[in-house]
Amino acid sequence: MLKVIQTTLQGPLLRAEGLFDHPFGAHWNPMRQLGTLSFFFYWIVAVSGIFVYVFFETSVTGAHGSIEYMTVQQWYFAGVMRSLHRYASDAMVMTTVLHMSREFITDRYRGVRWFTWFTGVPILWFLYGSGISGYWLVWDQLAQYVAIGSMEWLDWLGIFGEPIANNFLTRGSLGDRFFSLLVFMHIFLPLFLLFIMWIHLLKINRPRINPPGGLALGSLLMLIALSLVYPATSHPPADLGTVPTVLGLDWFYMILYPVFDTWGAGMMWAAALGVSMFVAFMPWLPPLRRAKPAEVQLDKCNGCTRCFEDCPFGAISMKPRSDGRPYTQEAVVDPRYCTSCGLCVGSCPVSTPFRKTDQLLSGIEIPGLTLRLLREKVDAAVAGLAPPDPAGKPGVVLFGCDHGADIEQFQDGSVAVVRIPCVGMLAPSFIDYILSRSGAAGVMLSGCRDGDCYHRLGIRWTEDRMDGLRDPYLRERVPRARIRTLWAAPNEPGKIGRGLATFQADLAAAPADIQAGEPADKPAPAA
Ligand code: HEM
Ligand code: SF4
Ligand code: SF4
Numbered sequence: 001m002l003k004v005i006q007t008t009l010q011g012p013l014l015r016a017e018g019l020f021d022h023p024f025g026a027h028w029n030p031m032r033q034l035g036t037l038s039f040f041f042y043w044i045v046a047v048s049g050i051f052v053y054v055f056f057e058t059s060v061t062g063a064h065g066s067i068e069y070m071t072v073q074q075w076y077f078a079g080v081m082r083s084l085h086r087y088a089s090d091a092m093v094m095t096t097v098l099h100m101s102r103e104f105i106t107d108r109y110r111g112v113r114w115f116t117w118f119t120g121v122p123i124l125w126f127l128y129g130s131g132i133s134g135y136w137l138v139w140d141q142l143a144q145y146v147a148i149g150s151m152e153w154l155d156w157l158g159i160f161g162e163p164i165a166n167n168f169l170t171r172g173s174l175g176d177r178f179f180s181l182l183v184f185m186h187i188f189l190p191l192f193l194l195f196i197m198w199i200h201l202l203k204i205n206r207p208r209i210n211p212p213g214g215l216a217l218g219s220l221l222m223l224i225a226l227s228l229v230y231p232a233t234s235h236p237p238a239d240l241g242t243v244p245t246v247l248g249l250d251w252f253y254m255i256l257y258p259v260f261d262t263w264g265a266g267m268m269w270a271a272a273l274g275v276s277m278f279v280a281f282m283p284w285l286p287p288l289r290r291a292k293p294a295e296v297q298l299d300k301c302n303g304c305t306r307c308f309e310d311c312p313f314g315a316i317s318m319k320p321r322s323d324g325r326p327y328t329q330e331a332v333v334d335p336r337y338c339t340s341c342g343l344c345v346g347s348c349p350v351s352t353p354f355r356k357t358d359q360l361l362s363g364i365e366i367p368g369l370t371l372r373l374l375r376e377k378v379d380a381a382v383a384g385l386a387p388p389d390p391a392g393k394p395g396v397v398l399f400g401c402d403h404g405a406d407i408e409q410f411q412d413g414s415v416a417v418v419r420i421p422c423v424g425m426l427a428p429s430f431i432d433y434i435l436s437r438s439g440a441a442g443v444m445l446s447g448c449r450d451g452d453c454y455h456r457l458g459i460r461w462t463e464d465r466m467d468g469l470r471d472p473y474l475r476e477r478v479p480r481a482r483i484r485t486l487w488a489a490p491n492e493p494g495k496i497g498r499g500l501a502t503f504q505a506d507l508a509a510a511p512a513d514i515q516a517g518e519p520a521d522k523p524a525p526a527a
Contacts (some may be wrong), residue, residue: 002285009105017449026304026450026487028215034099036211040219041092041300042194048085049190051078056137060179064237071233081434083227086250089131090103091223092250096127102321104254104282108454111290112203112313112337114283119200121280126193126449133186139179141244144168149257171241203337205314206457256313258509290368291340296331298322300350301363303329307344310424312456313337316344316364331364335345341455342366346465349472351427353378367488369420377418382438386413393509394441396500397434399426400448403454407495410500416440424458428474430464435482441507442482446496459487481510 017031024030030037055078064434070078085430099118103109111116136147152163167178201207202346210216235247249257260268272509293315308316308331315337318329331344344364345351351362352377360372369377378397393414400407401423411417420426423445431443445462453459463485474483 003287006101006105006107011491013102013105014449015488017452017488018484018492027278029213029451030215030219031098031102032451033208033211033215034095035310036208037095037215037219038092038214039197039209040211041095042190044088044223045085045218046190046194048081048088049300051081052085054078058180058183059098059176060139060174063137063179064234067138067234071231074238075231079231080224082228083232084223085134086232087223087226088326089134090250090252091219093127093131095496096123100124106452106454110283110288112315112339115203115337116200117283118280119196119202121276123172123184123193123200126189126196128253129249130186130189130193133182133189135250135253136182136185138234139238141238142235142247143248144238144240144256145244145247146254149260153260153268154264156269162485168240170241171488173240199290203314204456205312232329240372264387274435287487291338293335293338293340294342294364294366296333296364297361298330299325300361301327301330301348302350303327303331304363305329305331306347306349307331307364310343310347310457310461312341312343312458313339317337321527331333333364339455340366340368341422342369342454343461345371345423346427347460347472351472352429353427353433354429361427366421366425369425372426373429375418375433378434380419381416382434382440384411385416385438385440388439388441395439396442396444396504396507397438397440398444398496398500399423399446400496401454401458403490404446404448404492405488405496407446407493407496409493410497415500415502422453422455424453424455424461426462428472428478431483432475432478435478442503444486445483445485445501446502447485449492450487452489482507519525 017029020029020031022127026032037346052070055066055070055074057063067082070082071238072079089480102119103117132146132150135149146166148165151163153159153166155163155165165172201209211219235244249255255274256268263271303318303321305318308318315334316331317334321327321330323330345366347363348363351371353360353371357372361374362371365371382397385397386392388395394413395416397416397418398407398410398419399420402419402421404423407417407419424447426445434440434443447459448454451460461470465472466474466480466483466485468474484499484503486496488495488499
């Protein structure tokens with residue numbers, strides 16, 4: 001059932017995201033920055049909250065007036081801060097819910113990702129609690145409605161000696177001490193939220209926490225503009241002697257209150273807890289998927305730490321050497337967090353195809369596609385290329401990943417196709433190997449859509465290795481004109497087709513020394 005929902009929604013999501021690529025570009029696309037935007041909105045809420053607190057009066061009689069003062073007299077500063085505080089909180093709900101939905105639809109919530117998904121669920125509760133507790137502090141009629149509703153909800157649990165809703169029974173029953181407790185909750189809940197947001201990222205290596213500068217600035221300016229054009233306002237002051245009748249609810253936070261009025265507290269708790277439990281345990285629902293984890297080949301591992309640095313899921317740790325060889329450390333894989341993406345294979349300095357077959361072993365291997373199998377696969381694909389023909393299309397080896405566009409359809413006499421779990425699995429020496437040893441004129445690397453690598457860091461590490469920014473580097477001698485990268489979503493095979501045609505045309509028009517079958521340099525000697 002979940003799988004059906006997921007696959008049904010994948011196409012529309014990819015298309016919707018694609019629409020944002022045009023105005024924003026791949027890296028600024030807000031749909032691919034939902035986690036970072038949630039963080040960014042949190043910071044706006046925190047900073048604007050500090051300013052609002054400076055003007056706020058912590059008393060039942062003074063709270064509403066102090067907020068009115070901000071909105072009316074101090075509209076140009078404190079008023080803007082108040083509005084920013086509210087709108088950034090709303091924006092955070094929106095980006096968080098979209099972020100969660102996107103992780104589900106793109107199937108990034110199961111397997112080793114269970115921890116990040118599971119810790120996302122309490123985030124929702126604390127986010128909700130933080131927002132609701134903020135609305136109490138305005139102490140207007142909306143606050144009255146929401147506070148009484150919330151207290152009745154809590155009272156249903158029967159954990160408080162005396163019903164806390166009694167604090168709202170009559171005019172004058174709400175004291176400043178209880179009001180201060182509400183203020184304390186509005187400070188404590190967001191701080192705890194931040195703590196869980198930190199836990200949420202513990203199993204993610206190098207998480208992207210901040211959105212790109214331009215996107216952040218644009219979002220901030222948009223919220224400031226909204227605050228100026230449509231400032232946040234209050235309802236009339238709360239009056240416990242009357243029942244508010246006409247209220248403008250903030251649907252981002254208050255959607256459950258009308259439901260609560262209809263269903264009652266028992267049903268509400270059952271629904272909220274039931275849905276939360278279901279969502280939290282979704283990673284363990286069938287179909288379960290468990291890849292065989294990477295295995296360290298200790299006699300090849302020199303403890304260089306590169307795989308440890310590059311693993312996107314923190315599955316590798318460096319431990320003291322256990323085999324007496326003259327190195328201080330060795331890599332150890334925690335199978336619980338390994339997705340078998342192969343990025344560690346691509347980063348290992350031992351992963352070079354320039355070796356005799358019996359020595360072809362990396363320091364770390366993924367069971368389904370060892371270094372030896374990968375070279376065999378590459379050799380077999382290259383062997384299928386038609387012999388170089390000056391009149392024909394230059395031969396290209398096209399690599400693609402399991403999560404990007406389908407590349408098999410491009411296989412023909414001039415295109416040899418090799419599929420790998422993630423483009424980041426390919427050590428740069430493979431490109432050198434192909435271009436210096438085979439008749440192929442070029443190598444094209446394709447993978448998931450730009451900025452959206454399924455294994456998080458595959459595209460980033462590949463580009464950095466090509467650009468000489470990250471070990472293992474692509475050797476200087478390899479002509480960059482014979483290599484091309486192209487990132488495309490599963491629904492964009494046409495992009496690959498067009499990219500291939502352009503690449504082959506460019507290769508055909510290139511100077512003779514970088515054309516088909518011309519090694520850039522002498523081939524490296526087999527080790
Ligand atoms: C305050 C709210 C949240 C913030 C700020 C937040 C932030 C983030 C960030 C920064 C990442 C790392 C992205 C990356 O670098 O690859 C991430 C990943 C993730 N988040 Fe959240 N998140 C929030 C809420 C949630 C919720 C409610 C869920 C689901 C219940 C969730 C599920 C996930 C999952 C499954 C990943 C892993 C993605 C992957 O491994 O590719 N998050 N989140
Ligand atoms: S296969 Fe991927 S997840 Fe597993 S250890 Fe290697 S880099 Fe980490
Ligand atoms: S990258 Fe290779 S050699 Fe370096 S620590 Fe990891 S397995 Fe060992």
